[in-house]
Amino acid sequence: MGYRKKKRITGSRSFKTPSTIPLVLLLVILLFSALSLLLSSTVFQDHLVLSELFLFLSMSLLSLFIGFVASYSNINNWIERILISVVIVGSLAFSLTFAHTLFQLYKDIDLYEARNFESVEGVPSSLTFDGYINGPDYVTSITIQHKKVIVSHLNITAKRYKEHFKNKSIRISYLTHSKFAVIIDKND
Numbered sequence: 001m002g003y004r005k006k007k008r009i010t011g012s013r014s015f016k017t018p019s020t021i022p023l024v025l026l027l028v029i030l031l032f033s034a035l036s037l038l039l040s041s042t043v044f045q046d047h048l049v050l051s052e053l054f055l056f057l058s059m060s061l062l063s064l065f066i067g068f069v070a071s072y073s074n075i076n077n078w079i080e081r082i083l084i085s086v087v088i089v090g091s092l093a094f095s096l097t098f099a100h101t102l103f104q105l106y107k108d109i110d111l112y113e114a115r116n117f118e119s120v121e122g123v124p125s126s127l128t129f130d131g132y133i134n135g136p137d138y139v140t141s142i143t144i145q146h147k148k149v150i151v152s153h154l155n156i157t158a159k160r161y162k163e164h165f166k167n168k169s170i171r172i173s174y175l176t177h178s179k180f181a182v183i184i185d186k187n188d
Helices: 020-043 048-071 078-113 158-164
Strands: 118-122 126-129 139-144 147-150 170-174 181-186
Touching (some): 147 170
């Protein structure tokens, strides 16, 4: 009888098959990410802070998952070493950034439920847009009196902003720690 070569599970030479514990960890991270995304979009849809909190938890876990998967890549030459290192460091940096926003939103839960918001009034000094090529531009943040407030979750298009708020004094009520806008009104 001849010698039979073991069949590769992954079918690829550029990926090491992880042992059982890391594989289970990867699957648990992916499961929690999907569950957080589901909770964000369905269960907590009417609660701004919890919806955004679970969305950022999902993004943080997904970035962590990408970093773990990249760490199991076989590295053969120096270009692959640099690229895989950049992917791992980048995904960990994104994961930490999302986690930071997640903790800020967690601190804002009680303030949101008590309707205890900070507010800023005036004519916006600057706006940032998402810059999508396909579709309308959405306003992502508004700066008034050197306070940058995040408004991306309110889905304000550039056209709607120009019609309702351009060159007008507005009042933005926002969450203290995360700087997420809750209410935008015109000052009369």
